[in-house]
Amino acid sequence: MRSTAGLRSARFIGGVLLALGAAVMAWAWVGGPAAIGADEARVDIGIRYSAFSRDEVTVRAGQPLTVVLHNGDPIAHEWLVGDAAFHERHRTGTETVHGARPNEVSLAPGATVTTTVTFQQPGEYLYICHLPGHEAYGMVGVVRVVDGP
Numbered sequence: 001m002r003s004t005a006g007l008r009s010a011r012f013i014g015g016v017l018l019a020l021g022a023a024v025m026a027w028a029w030v031g032g033p034a035a036i037g038a039d040e041a042r043v044d045i046g047i048r049y050s051a052f053s054r055d056e057v058t059v060r061a062g063q064p065l066t067v068v069l070h071n072g073d074p075i076a077h078e079w080l081v082g083d084a085a086f087h088e089r090h091r092t093g094t095e096t097v098h099g100a101r102p103n104e105v106s107l108a109p110g111a112t113v114t115t116t117v118t119f120q121q122p123g124e125y126l127y128i129c130h131l132p133g134h135e136a137y138g139m140v141g142v143v144r145v146v147d148g149p
C-alpha cells in the first residue's frame with residue numbers, strides 16, 4: 001500500500017538523520033577543545049600543506065598537555081610553543097634542530113612526535129613553525145591556558 005511505503009520512507013529518512021546527527025556530534029567531539037578537567041589532556045595536531053590541522057587548544061594551568069604531532073608533508077616543520085619573548089628568540093635564532101625541550105619539536109618529513117608540555121601560568125601561548133617563511137604562511141596556533149580547578 002502506498003501509505004505504508006510512505007511511512008517506511010519517512011522512517012528511513014529519520015534513521016539517516018539520526019545517523020548524521022551522531023556523526024556530526026562525533027566530529028564536534030574530536031574537533032573540540034582538549035578535555036578540560038581530565039588529569040591529562042591529549043590532542044592530535046597534524047600538518048598538511050604547511051598548515052596545522054588545529055589552531056587552538058585549551059588546557060588548565062598545571063594540567064599536562066600531551067600533543068601528538070604528525071607531519072604529513074614531504075618537508076620538515078617545527079612546533080615551538082611559548083610566550084612572546086620565546087618566539088622573538090626563535091624568529092632570529094640559529095638553532096636548526098629542536099627536541100631537547102618538550103616545547104620545542106622538530107618534525108622530519110612524515111614524522112610523528114609526541115610531547116608533553118605543562119603551563120603553570122594562565123595565558124595564551126602561540127605555537128609556531130619558525131622555518132623560513134612558514135609563520136608568514138600561517139603555521140601559527142594558540143594554546144589557551146585557563147585557571148586551574
Ligand SMILES: [Cu+2]
Pocket residue numbers: 050076077078129130131134139
Ligand atoms: Cu613549517
